[in-house]
Amino acid sequence: MSELSEFLKYVPIFSQLPQDTIDMIAKIGSIKTFSKESVILMEDEDGSAMFFIVSGKVKVSRISSDGKEVILTALGKSDFFGEMSILDGLSRSATVVAIEDSELFIIQRNHFLDLITKHPEISIPLLQELTGRLRNADMRIKSLSLKDAEGKVAAVILQLADTEGVVRKGIVEIDKLPLQQDLANMAGTSRETISRTLHAFAKKELIEIDGSKLRILDYEKFQSMFG
Numbered sequence: 001m002s003e004l005s006e007f008l009k010y011v012p013i014f015s016q017l018p019q020d021t022i023d024m025i026a027k028i029g030s031i032k033t034f035s036k037e038s039v040i041l042m043e044d045e046d047g048s049a050m051f052f053i054v055s056g057k058v059k060v061s062r063i064s065s066d067g068k069e070v071i072l073t074a075l076g077k078s079d080f081f082g083e084m085s086i087l088d089g090l091s092r093s094a095t096v097v098a099i100e101d102s103e104l105f106i107i108q109r110n111h112f113l114d115l116i117t118k119h120p121e122i123s124i125p126l127l128q129e130l131t132g133r134l135r136n137a138d139m140r141i142k143s144l145s146l147k148d149a150e151g152k153v154a155a156v157i158l159q160l161a162d163t164e165g166v167v168r169k170g171i172v173e174i175d176k177l178p179l180q181q182d183l184a185n186m187a188g189t190s191r192e193t194i195s196r197t198l199h200a201f202a203k204k205e206l207i208e209i210d211g212s213k214l215r216i217l218d219y220e221k222f223q224s225m226f227g
């Protein structure tokens, strides 16, 4: 089995497919590498391909007319993006930029639509993933519209803990905290607010910051205060 087929088997939406179909998918797509900070696709462009992350990490964001960035999410190994334009035929809903050197597997629109028609079992995990993204988006709307500064920053910490946190001795640790400006763009607040709020959380012994590591000292308490 090729390395690519091996990767595709672990992509959740393909995991139920028989081996020969996985091998066929490996043949209809192509691999492309993007260095850190390169733009993979841009909001408002026409879309004709869907992307799967073989290695690396990307951020999905939208830029306001005055140049402010809102980070919608970060995606990593075996996640996909670019499906929205493929499915509805409209322009790209957001900009996607590599935040690490990234290797992507790319499938053209007609091939992906063909694949869903011939293998409808892909639809269920695809819909599950899209439902998860809608739930996250709902949480963010709540956070952006209802929460004060502490609540917004805490919501981002909880989101990072959810996707990247590792539990060590009952403490949830986020190994590589994004830059403060990126945290601000995720929380919909300013870099100064991030700095001040993290400091306040540390003073209340809710979190501990150690270089680029952030530890949530009592996850359940933090979750019940801000979740």
Ligand code: CMP
Residues within 6 Å of the ligand: 041, 047, 060, 072, 073, 080, 081, 082, 083, 084, 085, 086, 091, 092, 093, 094, 095, 096, 133, 137
């Ligand atoms: P598309 O609109 O084709 O191009 C931009 C991609 O960003 C989009 O498909 C999705 O794959 C991804 N995307 C847009 N909004 C979100 C979101 N809220 N959460 C996760 N991914 C998103």
